[in-house]
Amino acid sequence: MARYHIETYGCTSNRGESRQIESALRDAGHYPVDGPEAADVAIMNTCTVVEKTERNMLRRAKELEAETADLIITGCMALAQGEEFRDEEIDAQILHWDDVPAAVTNGECPTPGPGTEPVLDGVVGILPIARGCLSNCSYCITKFATGRVDSPSVEENVEKARALVHAGANELRITGQDTGVYGWDDGERELPELLDRICTEIDGEFRVRLGMANPGGIHGIRDELADVFARHDELYNFIHLPVQSGSDTVLEEMRRQHRVEKFTEIVETFDETLDYWTLSTDFIVGFPTETAEDHAQSIALFREVRPEKVNVTRFSKRPGTDAAELKGLGGTVKKERSKEMSELKHEIVAEAYESMVGETREVMAVREGTGDSMKCRDDAYRQIIVQNASERGIEPGMTFEVDVTSHQTVYAFGDPI
Incomplete structure (x- = not known):
């Protein structure tokens, strides 16, 4: 769980975006600190009204870069004039408001509040289908807070989903530390059944987005799951499948429950089943044992699968984790690798959105x-x-x-x- 510092500039809309960012960060188990020096990550929500404002934003970004371990820049100037920060050689991630919370997680599982109670936020219904996970990643502190997976029954989750729709939810977000292992604590792989029943048994106009599912849990149900997506228009054709590295050696050191081949087999299954879908994934750059060749393998995998939503995170040590005991890579190495991957991300994502123009x-x-x-x-x-x-x-x-x-x-x- 990360310590964060957030600064907001500009209008009421920007302040509203910052509140949403903070809400998501708190729900994921992160907490605010006083000042960037004490933070693992600083978040700067920028404004770009006049030239003087732009100069002030650049000046403050340089100050924050020097004061904190990692810097994320979002808001109007970041999105409209992101090149200004790059031209000033400010080492920061330039992200859309919606992408900030995931970028803070350091590749860890999300950590919602106590229990698995649903939440209605506007027309968005958030349904945690289980708590905990089956993984034992060497870098992740979340497992200390959540424990092993604990899955309510399919019937119970369908009823919670129905209540959210009847309360006004038009978008259901299925969440959990690892949705792919839902039901495994009872010896069953129940995610496809749950999604199928939500789509067939609940009346109303709504869409469903499946939250993070680790490749190790999804691989064994990939054909069945892809078929559920193909049969139900209610499901967004979107899957968040965090690979974390393109190197099997690094994945082993991370103690991830998959290797690259399993990840690519899942992607191939969805490619074969769905004509139009979005792959979201995560990469951790600068893991302590990551070599230049390991990083090159991650870049090669990135180019091969071409995900359209990507969270690129520099490794940072979490207290009490096994990876924290490893001798880390230098900050310069992590920055350079992060920059290379982030530039590739912008290239691939921009191509995806450019291809939509005229449709x-x-x-x-x-x-x-x-x-x-x-x-x-x-x-x-x-x-x-x-x-x-x-x-x-x-x-x-x-x-x-x-x-x-x-x-x-x-x-x-x-x-x-």
């Missing part, structure tokens, strides 16, 4: 965005922003078609038809 997509409006905009998701959970939403009568929960008109690195813009 028509059906989307669901999920959350209000900056200014008078609406964040929407298409069938593969790609983000499409609709501007002047109130003028067009668009509200969260609505489903409609858009013409994709342009794109930024991690999202596209669309005009309702």
